[in-house]
Amino acid sequence: MNLLKISWSNLKDKKLNSFLSTLLLTLGIGIISLLLLLNKQLEEQFRRNLRGIDMVVGAKGSPLQLILSSVYQIDAPTGNIPLSEVEKLEQNPFVKSVIPLSIGDNFQGYRIIGTNAGYPEHFQAELNAGGLFEHSMETTIGYKVAEGTGLKIGDTFAGSHGLEAEGDEHGDHLYVVKGIFKPSDSVLDQLILTDLTSVWDLHASHGETEEHDEDEEHEHAAEKEVTSALISFRNPMAMMTLPRQVNENTKLQSALPSIEINRLIELMGVGIDTLRALAILIMLIAGISVFVSLYNSLKERKYEMALMLSMGATRSRLFFMLLFEGLLLSVIGFLAGISLSRLGLWLFSNTAERDFNYSFRNFSLLPEEIWLFVAALAIGVLAAALPSLGVYRLNISRTLAED
Amino acid sequence: MLQSKQLTFSYNPQKQFVFPDITCEDGKSLLILGQSGKGKTTLLHLLALLLKPQSGQVWVNSREVAGFNPKQLAHIRAQHIGIIYQKAHFVTALSVLDNMLLSNYLADQQQDRDRAVQLAEQLGFSDHLSKKTNQLSQGEQQRVSIARALMNHPSVILADEPTSSLDDRNCDRVVALLKEHSSRIGASLVVVTHDQRLKDIFPDRVVL
Numbered sequence: 001m002n003l004l005k006i007s008w009s010n011l012k013d014k015k016l017n018s019f020l021s022t023l024l025l026t027l028g029i030g031i032i033s034l035l036l037l038l039n040k041q042l043e044e045q046f047r048r049n050l051r052g053i054d055m056v057v058g059a060k061g062s063p064l065q066l067i068l069s070s071v072y073q074i075d076a077p078t079g080n081i082p083l084s085e086v087e088k089l090e091q092n093p094f095v096k097s098v099i100p101l102s103i104g105d106n107f108q109g110y111r112i113i114g115t116n117a118g119y120p121e122h123f124q125a126e127l128n129a130g131g132l133f134e135h136s137m138e139t140t141i142g143y144k145v146a147e148g149t150g151l152k153i154g155d156t157f158a159g160s161h162g163l164e165a166e167g168d169e170h171g172d173h174l175y176v177v178k179g180i181f182k183p184s185d186s187v188l189d190q191l192i193l194t195d196l197t198s199v200w201d202l203h204a205s206h207g208e209t210e211e212h213d214e215d216e217e218h219e220h221a222a223e224k225e226v227t228s229a230l231i232s233f234r235n236p237m238a239m240m241t242l243p244r245q246v247n248e249n250t251k252l253q254s255a256l257p258s259i260e261i262n263r264l265i266e267l268m269g270v271g272i273d274t275l276r277a278l279a280i281l282i283m284l285i286a287g288i289s290v291f292v293s294l295y296n297s298l299k300e301r302k303y304e305m306a307l308m309l310s311m312g313a314t315r316s317r318l319f320f321m322l323l324f325e326g327l328l329l330s331v332i333g334f335l336a337g338i339s340l341s342r343l344g345l346w347l348f349s350n351t352a353e354r355d356f357n358y359s360f361r362n363f364s365l366l367p368e369e370i371w372l373f374v375a376a377l378a379i380g381v382l383a384a385a386l387p388s389l390g391v392y393r394l395n396i397s398r399t400l401a402e403d
Numbered sequence: 404m405l406q407s408k409q410l411t412f413s414y415n416p417q418k419q420f421v422f423p424d425i426t427c428e429d430g431k432s433l434l435i436l437g438q439s440g441k442g443k444t445t446l447l448h449l450l451a452l453l454l455k456p457q458s459g460q461v462w463v464n465s466r467e468v469a470g471f472n473p474k475q476l477a478h479i480r481a482q483h484i485g486i487i488y489q490k491a492h493f494v495t496a497l498s499v500l501d502n503m504l505l506s507n508y509l510a511d512q513q514q515d516r517d518r519a520v521q522l523a524e525q526l527g528f529s530d531h532l533s534k535k536t537n538q539l540s541q542g543e544q545q546r547v548s549i550a551r552a553l554m555n556h557p558s559v560i561l562a563d564e565p566t567s568s569l570d571d572r573n574c575d576r577v578v579a580l581l582k583e584h585s586s587r588i589g590a591s592l593v594v595v596t597h598d599q600r601l602k603d604i605f606p607d608r609v610v611l
Contacts, residue, residue: 400448
C-alpha cells in the first residue's frame with residue numbers, strides 16, 4: 001500500500017475516464033513525435049544524398065522535378081540533353097566534377113542508371129563483393145536491389161523500359177551483375193549502376209531492329225544523350241554565375257539542389273505546421289479531459305478524502321496522491337504516443353519503401369522527445385493540481401457528518 | 404482511556420451545545436444515547452479531534468490535546484483512535500484488504516497483513532478480502548469498518564451510530580464484536596447512538 005498504488009487503483013476504477021484522457025494524450029504526443037521523426041529523417045535523407053552536389057543540369061522543365069529525379073531518384077526525368085553540352089561544362093574552370101546520369105530503364109522497379117565511376121565514388125560507396133562495372137551491359141547493384149531481387153554476381157537480367165516495373169522488356173540485351181555495393185545509407189542502395197555506354201548500346205540496337213538504317217544509327221550514335229548531370233563546384237563563387245550562364249547560353253536547365261529542397265521543405269512546412277498545431281490542440285484537450293475527470297471524481301470522492309484525513313493522512317499526502325493520478329496518465333500517454341509514432345513511422349517507411357525504395361528505420365528516441373515528455377508531465381501535473389487543491393479546503397467534520 | 408470535561412461547541416450563535424463530561428476507562432465501554440439534533444455526531448467529532456471545541460478539554464490516553472496543531476492531532480488520531488461511522492465508507496477503488504492496510508499506511512505504521520487476515524477471520528469476512536468493498540452487504544461492510552478501526556491497536560474506539568442501518572441480527576452481532584474486540588485490545592469503546600436496541604447491552608450510559 002502506498003500513494004502510487006492508491007492512485008493507480010483510482011485510475012483503474014475509472015477506466016473510461018482514464019482511457020479517454022490517455023487516448024487524447026497519446027494522439028497528441030504521437031502526432032508530434034511522428035512529425036519530429038519524419039522531419040528529421042526526411043531532412044537527413046535529403047541532406048545525405050545531396051552532399052557535394054552543387055548543381056544539377058538537365059532538360060528544361062521544373063527545376064524541382066530535375067532535382068527529385070536526378071538526385072533522389074523519385075520523380076520522372078525532365079528529358080534528355082546532348083552529352084556534348086555536358087562535356088563542355090566540364091571544361092569550365094569553376095567546375096570540379098561532372099557526373100553524367102542516364103535514367104530511363106528499370107529492373108523490377110529498381111532504376112537502372114547509366115553513369116561513370118564518378119557516381120559511386122561521389123557516395124564513397126564500397127563494394128561488398130565483385131567489382132565495379134567496366135564495360136557495356138555490366139552492372140554493379142545496391143544492397144537493397146540485391147536483397148529485393150535476389151540477384152547475385154554473374155546473374156543476368158533484362159531491363160524494362162520506363163521507370164515502372166511493368167514496362168516493355170529489352171529482352172534481347174541482358175545485363176550482367178559484376179558487383180554488389182555495401183549499404184551506404186544513400187540513394188545508391190536502391191540503384192542498379194551501369195556504364196553510360198550500356199544505355200546507348202541498348203537503345204541504338206533497339207533502333208536497328210526496328211526501322212532505322214545504318215546511317216541513322218551512326219547519326220544517333222554521334223548525337224549521344226544523357227538525362228542529366230550532377231555538378232560540383234571548385235569554388236562557391238560559381239554558385240553566383242554558373243547557373244545563370246547555363247540557363248541563358250545553353251539548351252540546358254540548371255537547378256540548385258539546396259534552393260529547391262528548401263523550397264520543397266517550405267511547401268511541406270505548411271502542412272506540417274498545421275498538423276503540429278492540431279496535435280498541440282489535442283494535447284491541450286487531453287489536459288482539459290484530465291482536469292474534468294479528476295474534478296468530477298473528486299466531487300464523488302469527497303467523503304473518501306475526508307475519511308483518509310480522519311485516518312491520519314495529511315492534506316499534502318492526499319494532494320500528491322491526486323497529482324500522481326495526473327502524472328501516471330501523462331507517463332502512460334507519453335509511452336503510448338511514442339510507440340504510436342514508431343508504428344506510424346514503420347507504416348510510412350513500408351509505403352515509402354514500396355513506392356520509392358526509401359526507408360526510414362531509425363526508431364531511437366529524439367532529444368526533442370525528452371521535451372515532449374516534460375510537456376506531457378507539465379500538462380498532467382497542471383491539470384491534476386488545479387482540482388486537487390480542493391483537498392486543502394475540505395472540511396473534514398462537515399463532510400463526514402453530511403453523508 | 405478517554406476523558407472530556409465541560410465541552411461546548413456551536414455552529415452558530417443561536418445554537419450552543421453543552422456536553423456532559425465523559426470518562427471511559429481502558430477496556431470499558433460507554434453508550435451515549437441521544438435523539439437527532441442533540442449533537443451526537445458533533446460530540447463524537449470533538450472526541451475524535453476532528454472538531455476543535457469552543458471550550459473544554461479532551462484527554463486521549465491521559466494526554467490533554469488542547470493546543471496541539473492539526474498535524475499533531477492527525478497523528479494522535481491515527482495512532483490512538485479508531486473511528487467507525489454510521490455508514491461504512493471506504494476508498495472504493497481499493498479492495499477490502501487494502502482498505503484495512505490503508506489504516507496502517509496513513510498512520511505511518513508497518514502494514515500488518517497478518518493482522519488484517521486474522522481480524523477478517525474473527526469478524527467473518529475472510530472470504531471477501533480481495534473483493535471491492537461495494538460488493539459486500541451492509542452488515543459485512545460494517546464489520547470491515549470495525550476491523551479497519553482495530554488495525555492500529557487504538558486505545559480509543561469511537562462508533563457513530565454503528566447499528567442504525569443494520570437489522571436486529573446484524574445489530575447484535577456488530578455490537579458483540581465491537582465490545583469483544585475493544586476489550587481484547589484494552590481500548591475504551593464509546594458508542595454514540597439513538598438506537599434503543601443498544602440500551603440494555605451497555606451498563607454505562609450517558610444521555611444527551
